[in-house]
Amino acid sequence: KLSIKSLNELPLALQRHVLRLAYAKVNGSADGISQKHLESMLSLFSKSKAGHLNLPNDIHIRATMSTVTLSHGQIATQPSLVKNKNLMIPGTTSFGNWKIKATLLPKPVHPVENPQLAYLDKEAVGKQIIVRARRPGDRFQPLGMNFYKKLQDFFVDEKIPQEMRDQIPIIEGDRGILWVVGERIAHWARATSKSQSLLVLEAESSTKYDA
8 A cells, every 4th residue: 555645746757657656566576567558557546536447467456545556456344434533623524444534624714625624604504514424315506506416417417426325425405415435525614715614624534644
């Protein structure tokens, strides 16, 4: 397992070198890996999206929002997220392998572009906020859209692998889904210049890896 954060701190040439070494470690040698494969691997994790690729010699690479994993054959999935929890505001809530940190801000700030950060209008999200696993029939209004869509369809459109969908926390408020963690917030819950106060959520895996 490699940390995407650590990889992104390296020069591009060293990123390729680390990925080649990781492939060689799993495969036993670097035989079969080409420059084209390395570029595909770089593209996979540079988008800060979950995804996976099949490489030569039955090597499989999977990217989450925080890690890249290479294995021989399929990668074992983690247990599904099953329990609901009230989100501690302000504070940090543990949920499976995740930690969700909630911070209240009295006035709007310029959002930092990070898929693991959500800037929400505190008044719009309501009082009762929970973190949970996805449920059959879930629907939400993704940022930038004027209509609701099925969460299942959203996952398909975003090319999130089936085996990873139960590992993504869902943040829900009084009006419905606020944030599909690491993917998209709800359009109606977004912070705007008219927001009187903000709820800032930061999600991270509770397991750390070094590149």
